[in-house]
Amino acid sequence: MALVDTRHIDASDVSVIEATAGDFVALLKPRVMSLVVFTAFVGLAIAPVWPNPFIAVISILAIAVGAGASGALNMWYDADIDRVMARTAGRPIPAGRVRAADALTFGMVLSVFSVITLGLVANWLAAAMLAFTIFFYVVVYTMWLKRSTPQNIVIGGAAGAFPPMIGWTAATGTIGLESVILFLIIFLWTPPHFWALALFSQTDYGKAGIPMLPNVAGEATTRRQIFGYALLVAIAGVLPWAFGFASIVYGAAALALGLGFVWYAYGVLASTDSRPAKALFGYSLLYLFAIFALVLADSIVLRSFA
Amino acid sequence: MKPAEQDYVDLTDAQKKARRSRSVALGLALAALVVIFYVTTLVKFGPAILDRSF
Numbered sequence: 416m417a418l419v420d421t422r423h424i425d426a427s428d429v430s431v432i433e434a435t436a437g438d439f440v441a442l443l444k445p446r447v448m449s450l451v452v453f454t455a456f457v458g459l460a461i462a463p464v465w466p467n468p469f470i471a472v473i474s475i476l477a478i479a480v481g482a483g484a485s486g487a488l489n490m491w492y493d494a495d496i497d498r499v500m501a502r503t504a505g506r507p508i509p510a511g512r513v514r515a516a517d518a519l520t521f522g523m524v525l526s527v528f529s530v531i532t533l534g535l536v537a538n539w540l541a542a543a544m545l546a547f548t549i550f551f552y553v554v555v556y557t558m559w560l561k562r563s564t565p566q567n568i569v570i571g572g573a574a575g576a577f578p579p580m581i582g583w584t585a586a587t588g589t590i591g592l593e594s595v596i597l598f599l600i601i602f603l604w605t606p607p608h609f610w611a612l613a614l615f616s617q618t619d620y621g622k623a624g625i626p627m628l629p630n631v632a633g634e635a636t637t638r639r640q641i642f643g644y645a646l647l648v649a650i651a652g653v654l655p656w657a658f659g660f661a662s663i664v665y666g667a668a669a670l671a672l673g674l675g676f677v678w679y680a681y682g683v684l685a686s687t688d689s690r691p692a693k694a695l696f697g698y699s700l701l702y703l704f705a706i707f708a709l710v711l712a713d714s715i716v717l718r719s720f721a
Numbered sequence: 722m723k724p725a726e727q728d729y730v731d732l733t734d735a736q737k738k739a740r741r742s743r744s745v746a747l748g749l750a751l752a753a754l755v756v757i758f759y760v761t762t763l764v765k766f767g768p769a770i771l772d773r774s775f
Contacts, residue, residue: 434739435743436743469760536765
């Protein structure tokens with residue numbers, strides 16, 4: 416007894432998503448996540464007390480999923496501007512593979528689960544810091560700063576700098592000077608890293624109406640600011656040695672890497688084309704990886720000889 | 722009426738494949754959560770989990 420004649424509707428006429436699991440993984444920004452996993456692991460591994468290995472692995476996983484969740488919420492909110500920029504137009508929402516509402520649900524569910532999991536397996540201070548990081552990235556950076564001020568990534572960079580602190584706290588239950596210094600290194604590294612990117616993808620940010628420094632304050636100002644931050648990054652890089660929790664070998668290597676950073680930044684300052692900016696962008700990724708790998712290696716060596 | 726005719730929407734092959742991919746991922750995620758909370762409980766309480774008055 417049918418009320419309508421045709422009970423069949425062709426799937427092409429209605430909204431049925433074709434999103435695969437891979438599209439949802441893409442919402443987590445896996446490349447950013449890999450950096451989060453690495454820096455959180457270093458924060459956890461250099462802590463004076465080591466948790467049970469299983470607790471350590473699940474803590475890192477929870478931090479990574481929390482970071483991924485904030486990536487999904489970022490893509491939900493930013494779908495309109497992602498659509499305009501070539502670099503981001505292929506993301507799952509602007510490409511039409513994932514519905515915005517589904518990304519929102521996905522991000523919210525993962526945020527809640529990651530925070531609760533970290534609280535239960537590690538401790539609630541670490542969980543609170545993860546919750547704050549997600550809030551900071553999604554609300555303070557994405558919703559507020561990104562579209563309103565050219566200082567967006569300076570302040571927003573804090574979100575990306577928290578993971579090693581959370582890793583440390585997951586292991587110790589406290590906040591230590593060592594973890595704050597790791598925070599500081601990433602925090603100061605973020606502006607020159609993203610402004611270098613902005614210098615060679617400037618037209619895109621302008622098209623999307625995002626006030627990145629180059630298209631608001633001009634290229635010359637950006638190049639000067641990059642150089643200034645490069646000096647600060649180089650100083651921050653040697654702080655682990657200066658504060659006595661890394662060896663002189665680390666200090667020398669960090670100084671060399673920092674001078675390299677300043678050298679590349681000087682290349683950007685002294686030039687007007689985009690090639691040095693690309694080179695700095697590449698070097699900055701290498702720099703961050705190398706510094707954290709050195710902190711980790713140094714800590715392992717110091718412990719085995721202590 | 723044959724069961725297939727009770728469906729309101731006929732999914733395309735791509736949609737069926739995508740749904741299966743999402744279902745498998747959800748299943749794996751739920752299974753992982755079970756393992757995580759089971760092992761975490763053991764790790765946190767250790768043998769003491771059996772050593773208490775009920």
